[in-house]
Amino acid sequence: xTDLTKMKVAEARDALRAGDVTSVELTEACxxxxxxxxxxxxxxxxxxxxxMDQAKAADARIKGGEAxxxxxxxMGIKDLFCTRGVPSQAASRILEGFRxxxxxxVTGKLFDAGAVMLGKLNMDEFAMGSSNETSCYGNAVNPWxxxxxxxxxxxxxxxxxxxxxxxxxxxxxxxxxxxxxxxxQPAAFTGITxxxxxxxxxxxxxxxxxxxxxxxxxxxxKDVRDAAILLQAMCGHDPKDSTSAELAVPDFEAMLTGDIRxxxxxxxxxxxxxxxxxEIEALWARGRDMLADAGARIVDISLPHTKYALPTxxxxxxxxxxxxxxxxxxxxxxxxxRLSQGEGINDMYEKTRSEGxxxxxxxxVMVGTYVLSAGFYDAYYNRARKVRTLIKKDFEDAFAAGxxxxxTPATPSAAFGLGEMQDADPVQMYLNDVFTxxxxxxxxxxxxxxxxxxxxxxxxxxxxxxxxxxxxxxLNTAYALERAAGFVEKPAKWW
Ligand code: GLN
Numbered sequence: 422x423t424d425l426t427k428m429k430v431a432e433a434r435d436a437l438r439a440g441d442v443t444s445v446e447l448t449e450a451c452x453x454x455x456x457x458x459x460x461x462x463x464x465x466x467x468x469x470x471x472x473m474d475q476a477k478a479a480d481a482r483i484k485g486g487e488a489x490x491x492x493x494x495x496m497g498i499k500d501l502f503c504t505r506g507v508p509s510q511a512a513s514r515i516l517e518g519f520r521x522x523x524x525x526x527v528t529g530k531l532f533d534a535g536a537v538m539l540g541k542l543n544m545d546e547f548a549m550g551s552s553n554e555t556s557c558y559g560n561a562v563n564p565w566x567x568x569x570x571x572x573x574x575x576x577x578x579x580x581x582x583x584x585x586x587x588x589x590x591x592x593x594x595x596x597x598x599x600x601x602x603x604x605x606q607p608a609a610f611t612g613i614t615x616x617x618x619x620x621x622x623x624x625x626x627x628x629x630x631x632x633x634x635x636x637x638x639x640x641x642x643k644d645v646r647d648a649a650i651l652l653q654a655m656c657g658h659d660p661k662d663s664t665s666a667e668l669a670v671p672d673f674e675a676m677l678t679g680d681i682r683x684x685x686x687x688x689x690x691x692x693x694x695x696x697x698x699x700e701i702e703a704l705w706a707r708g709r710d711m712l713a714d715a716g717a718r719i720v721d722i723s724l725p726h727t728k729y730a731l732p733t734x735x736x737x738x739x740x741x742x743x744x745x746x747x748x749x750x751x752x753x754x755x756x757x758x759r760l761s762q763g764e765g766i767n768d769m770y771e772k773t774r775s776e777g778x779x780x781x782x783x784x785x786v787m788v789g790t791y792v793l794s795a796g797f798y799d800a801y802y803n804r805a806r807k808v809r810t811l812i813k814k815d816f817e818d819a820f821a822a823g824x825x826x827x828x829t830p831a832t833p834s835a836a837f838g839l840g841e842m843q844d845a846d847p848v849q850m851y852l853n854d855v856f857t858x859x860x861x862x863x864x865x866x867x868x869x870x871x872x873x874x875x876x877x878x879x880x881x882x883x884x885x886x887x888x889x890x891x892x893x894x895x896l897n898t899a900y901a902l903e904r905a906a907g908f909v910e911k912p913a914k915w916w
Contacts, residue, residue: 425447426450426590426591427590428593429642429646429647430494430646433494433593434488434490434650437483437488437493438483438488443476443480443493444475444476444477444479444483444492444493445480447494447495447537448473448475448493448537448539451472451495451591452467452469454591455539455540455586455591460916461916462543462560462561463542463576463585464497464540464541464542464543464586465500465510465540465541465542465558466500466540466541467540468507468538472540475532476493476537479493480493482535489535489654490534490650490654491531491535492535492536493535494535494537494593494594495539496536496539496593496594496595497542497586497592497596498541498595498596499541499580499582499583499596500512500544500582501544501547501629501631502525502541502596502598502627502629503523503524503528503627504525505522506520507520507521507538509521509541510557510755511546511547511548511629512543512545512546512555512556512558513546513557513755513778513779513782514557514777514779516754516756516777517755517777518755519755521627524627526623526661527624527627528596528627529627530654530657531651531655539591542561542582542595543556543560543561543581543582544556544578544580544581544583544603545578545579545581546778546781547746547782548600548631548636549579549631549742549781549782549785550578550850551575551577551602551606551850551851551853551854552578552837552839552850552853553576553578553579553607554839554842554843555578555780557779560581561582562839562916563576563577563581563584563585563588563610564576564585564589565611565612565836565879565880565912566878567877567878567879570877572838573838573839574836574839574879575836575838576588576607576836577606577607577611577832578607579598580595580598580599580603580615582595583596583597583641584597584607584608584611584613584641585611587641587643588612588613588912589914590911593647594641594647594651595640595641595642596638596639596640596641597638597640597641598628598636599615599617599636599637599639599861599867600631600632600861601858602853602854602856604616604639604641604869605617605857605868605869605882605884606831606853606854606857606869608871609831609832610836610880611836611912612880612882612908612911612912613641613642613643613871614643614644614648614870614871614899614903615640615641615648615868616639616640616652616867616895617637617860617861618637618638618652618866619666619865619866620634620861621664621666622652622666622890622892623638623639624638624656624661624662624665625638625662625665626659626662630741631741631745632745633745634664635737635738635741635861638655639655640655644903645677645868645899645900646677646900648899649893650674652673653672653674656670657670666890668890673892673896676893677897677900678897679897679900679901679904680716680901681716681717681897682717683716683717684716684717684718684826685717685718685719685825686709686825686826686827686828687721687819687826687827688705688709688720688721688827688828688829689722689723689819690724691725691727691728692724692830694833697833698875700875700881701830701832704830704873705828705883708872708883709828711901711902712901712902712905715901715902722819722824722827723815724812724815724819724827724859726808726812726814727812727815730858730862731851731852731854731855731858732805733805733808733809734854734858735788735851736801736802736804737802737805738785739785739789739792740789741789743787743788743793744793746786749773749774749778750773751772751773751774751777755777756776756777757769757773758773758776760772774786781847784847792805809862812859812863813862813864816863816886820888825888825894825898826888826894826895827887830881830883830884831857831882832853833852833855835875835879856884857884859886865887865888865889866886866888866889866890866891866895867884867886867887868884868887868895870885870903870908871906872902872908873908880910883902885899
């Protein structure tokens, strides 16, 4: 029955409704695939009992003639989402033993739509990273390998477990979150699709906060149609998140016509980075031709503040993180350090936080605290906020000039080897986000679509950036690109 796990959400939905398969069968197949894939380190908490209960309930609903879009679809959930009664650790030691009393709005919506939770997925600690190597569980592994070389590669990060699980057909789809690229970069590294919606489209309630003005949840799926189906179920207004938009949710799937004739696609000059591999340039040029062949008008555009995006992001994100992570003090959640005789409350905070947080999280807390400190606030944090406004304005100007979507590479390289960045300057790792952070800073929707393989046989992705709230239109352009690229390759099974 292993082929069942290869199904896409849309196929499984139709097969479930037609009675050709049951959710119990699909779920059992996924649970079997998950147990056989421990070498990928994708699932960090398996929830087979919950999955089977939900699958049985879904089958009963379908039998009763009621089958919402995700009824009976087995999925994985990133560890950043609070799931009631189930470990939700954000891949951090500091949240060891934390089992939320509540369900995040996004997972609650998925379950209301009938989704089945197979377990929690690996990620970088508190979603800080681009390789899944900062996880307290150890890294996830990319199911793809270079040619005939068996070097273990990163699935990307921070949603690396989600990407590995979907690419290896351990589940039909997964949730991710994206603060600076954490849905789109791992999607690109593993040959799957991922969309970060407009800031405010998905509720952040119940998602462990990293940088609140940048964080958004989104789906990671086997194709664009599945991304549309999942996004539809995940988003919508939530009074529990004050930044959640009070806007109606369109039928994203119904907007997938593949017709992009007359659309204007911008190619931003500043995204031609020094030292970018020729293959990435070539893929980008091919993407441009594919969209032109599909009837879009291609224009060169300028986003002049692009070069400031990474430094701006790496001031704002750590600033917000340092404030958000102040709540992990050993009193309220998870881990608490043991004290020796004579030690007091300050020792408890210090010890708990130094034992509970990994090196990258500690680095971000320190950077964040520094840029928010009285003496440096104006020089760093306020300056970064101003530059952020300029970056956003670059996009607004492009859209005002008639651009419907912007095409860029998703990442500056294919997946790299695990451990390869270990001794590098941390900034080397931050460079991974060069094409994605601008989108979070501007609050825009961005989607990564697999578009080809590099010389070593690794997947590469293209990114499309859309106008705010126009995810439907953006997904349709992505759908046209997907059809033209015709990417169908799968990793060869070794795990
Ligand atoms: N890689 C980026 C970072 O480390 C983005 C992470 C994310 O989107 N969660 O901050």
